[in-house]
Amino acid sequence: MSDNSITSRLYPTRIDIPAEARVQIVVLLNQTLAATSDLKTQAKQAHWNVKGTDFYQLHLLFDELAGELEGYIDMVAERVTALGGYAFGTARAAASNSILPEYPLDILDGKDHVTALADRYALYAKHLREAIDKTDELGDLDTADLYTEISRTIDKRLWFLEAHLQVAEIKAENGKAATTKTQKIPAGVK
Numbered sequence: 001m002s003d004n005s006i007t008s009r010l011y012p013t014r015i016d017i018p019a020e021a022r023v024q025i026v027v028l029l030n031q032t033l034a035a036t037s038d039l040k041t042q043a044k045q046a047h048w049n050v051k052g053t054d055f056y057q058l059h060l061l062f063d064e065l066a067g068e069l070e071g072y073i074d075m076v077a078e079r080v081t082a083l084g085g086y087a088f089g090t091a092r093a094a095a096s097n098s099i100l101p102e103y104p105l106d107i108l109d110g111k112d113h114v115t116a117l118a119d120r121y122a123l124y125a126k127h128l129r130e131a132i133d134k135t136d137e138l139g140d141l142d143t144a145d146l147y148t149e150i151s152r153t154i155d156k157r158l159w160f161l162e163a164h165l166q167v168a169e170i171k172a173e174n175g176k177a178a179t180t181k182t183q184k185i186p187a188g189v190k
Ligand SMILES: [Fe+2]
Pocket: 047, 063
């Protein structure tokens, strides 16, 4: 969000957290709000477009992820306003302020959707963990606690997504290791 005069403006409030800290926390929370909205719509995109033999279980899982993120959108936006800040929750604000890459719109296969979401959940999880530290340093343990709550669930969801991919990834790693081992055998050795 480019308009600093709006992003750093606070409403008058009786809360006892210093304004200098609240300005920084509100900017961070608005970044999280954008990323959460973005990720929620990406999970819905996957929910609607997934195809393949695992269609139904993935269709349901992706909707569950989107519903969970919808709850976080509200929690994050309301923490912004509790701190006296302006919440920027429109689709356009999300698009311009999200840390996540755009979702690939042309994929269909279940594995491709799971991979695309796992990549984005990992970035979102990293952002949340950094935000826990930042809000802790700024002395706002309530916001740090909110981030911790979201972070714990997002890590679990990343596990759910990656569990669909790990067998193939482990096999690919083992295959690579076997190939490397074969290549290391000196010429002429039987
Ligand atoms: Fe639906």
